Amino acid sequence: MSRVVFSTWRDEFVDNRGKPSDQWSESGFKLPETYDGDTKSKAFIGWDGVAIFDEDIDAVELASQYAAQYQEYSEACGRCAPGRWGGRILYDLLDKIARGEGTHDDVAHLKEVSETMMATSKCEIGKTVPKPILDLMEHYKEQFDTCIDAQQPSKHYGGDTSYIAKVTAPCTDMCPAHVDIPAYIEGVRDMIFTDSLAATRQTMPLAHTCGRVCPHPCEDACRRANLDEPISIMELKRLGADYETDHALPWQ
Template identity: 30%
Template sequence: MIKLKINNKVVEVEEGTSVMKAAQQMGFEIPNMCWHDELEHFTSCMLCMVKDQKNGRLYPSCSVNATEGMEVVTDDQEIADSRKTALELLLSEHVGDCEGPCQVACPAHMDIPRMNRLIAAGKFDEALAVVKKDIALPAVLGRICPAPCEGACHRKTVDEPVSICLLKRIVGDHGADPIIPEVEKTGKKVAVIGAGPAGLAAAYYMQLKGIDVTLFDKNEKAGGLLRTQLSKEVLPKDVLDKEIESIIKTGVEFRGGQSIGASEFDQLKKDFDAIVLASGAITDDSEKYELKANPKGIEADKTTYQTSDEKVFAIGNVLRSSRLAVRSVGQGKEVAFSVMQFLTGQEIKGEPRLFNSRFGKMVADEFAEYLKESVEGKRRIPEQGKNAGFTREEAIAEAKRCLHCDCRAIDNCKLREYSDQYQVDQKRFKTSERRKITKQINHDLVVYESQKCIKCGICVRLTGKYKEKFGFTFIGRGFDVEIGVPFNEDLKIGLTETARKVAEGCPTGAISLKNKE
């Protein structure tokens, strides 16, 4: 056994143990992408750099063994800068979207590609559960949203965008409400002023977080402008009532017919732990509530929605006049994170958002690659007319037009996780035209998108260890090296035994399991 210091803490390990494993033994996690517990070190990503405290030299912890008396620093600014540079170099050749452009364009940031895949599989209840993670009023918005998401859809470049709003509408109309999980009550109370789309969404998502919400509105019925300004032809009242009821049944207390003046507002600040102001277009609200404002509306932090009064948050049209209900609904979801952080004494940051790789516009040479996972044909028009919406069969057929342009590893990609942690600049080292995207899908279990590959060699080493007849190998030399199946064999020939293991070992979305839903 040998002794060394890691971050000034003494650790005793067996001789031959790498610095990375010694650090892990002490509870210090060192970022890595080419490391795999089953394999020997490879030293390609250069992300696991640490520092020799005695001489200040940086070295890769995966490939240096611990020695007696060694003193190691695993994290300081120089190390962080080195890791950031390593990530930016990896990203310079990484081509792929983390999130689909439709999700990026959606003001509520809803996971549209996942909804589409579930609808395509006929799983309408599961699709509704995905939608309601971000949109509290899917059937309503499926009728009135101007669909900025469809303007960003990659399918639009091929022929016509996917009919996202009509798909959202049908799951809102016919999907079964997701089971509300039991959550531990926080013991905190929040007042929401205004029961329009912003206030309803805020009440819904805060209640789901264990906050007791009381929703106030000057009208006897909730809904705001959704109820008073839209015709029944555009938005039937029974549709609106059904979605409001699904919000109220989470435990939200609704008090209609109550106008909140200055004295009532002061009393709410005494009775409640926080207030969310969602009272619609600004009139004299800022003056009577003594909140900082400008001619457009009440001033609030753009990310957290906290106003000049730390206990008060503002969302929706009270910030600035807008006819985009989906933006108000999205802000209602986002403010729930800020309020929860405020109530629990955390730093108020709002809804967590991860780093998002984007490759830009799709080019004609890539159409066929993406259509491998889709179907030919322009968007479908509901046979009974747009106001009637899709039938289930029409919805399934339309959802199959989705190109699956989000990443399958969106929830477990090391490259994305570390890029977010180190706040990288994806374009820092981009010097040439991006590589064109290709997809190898002729395998029962996995898809291979080589442009997402960072050449960590895990797949090469795993297929070698488990003695695949062909497996993966490095093809070419220098900057032009690629990873693929030798002799241009098909993916299904290269991965006969190890496909799942290789997909699970890949640190990016280059090799992913086909069907995760």
């Protein structure tokens, strides 16, 4: 349970704005209300929504900073056009609005690009990144409208707020070795088994062994379970290692 001002995390909807603090509803999820010890978080934004802990949050800059972090990742990836160019467009438009130079047409374009990314991106990161942005645009619409109608920067734009970013996935977070699971699964899917093995060995060298005896806590967090059942993440891990052995390839 977490005390939040507002949350759409994992399709939960909590909105305590304008309510006395003793009447607030709590989130059903344990969200990161603090970081680096006892430092209070103002907001948490990620693949499955957004949680706001501070009523004075700048939703426009929050969306812009989130898009900026994704844009850096998407340009490094480049595996699909919607994910790569969509990330660039999201950031450019959100930063334009946050600077006080945006238009309502930019908002419409943001929604269009977001829907395209969610429908056509190659990976789950590209598909899910737009969700919290759309949530902020819908539920903090007045902040976006103020920036556009008054042609003024968002209320904390260019301030001293710090943003801590981490590109990850639920399965990777659950992995004790923090293996880049989406990357090695993509290698298997594309039948580029050397890439799959290289992704595993970035943080965990024992791909042969771990692909057979790992207790696979990652599968407990697999988002595929939302549709049917988790992917066999542990078994997929061994494919790259077995390919290396079967083809007598040198250690990568």
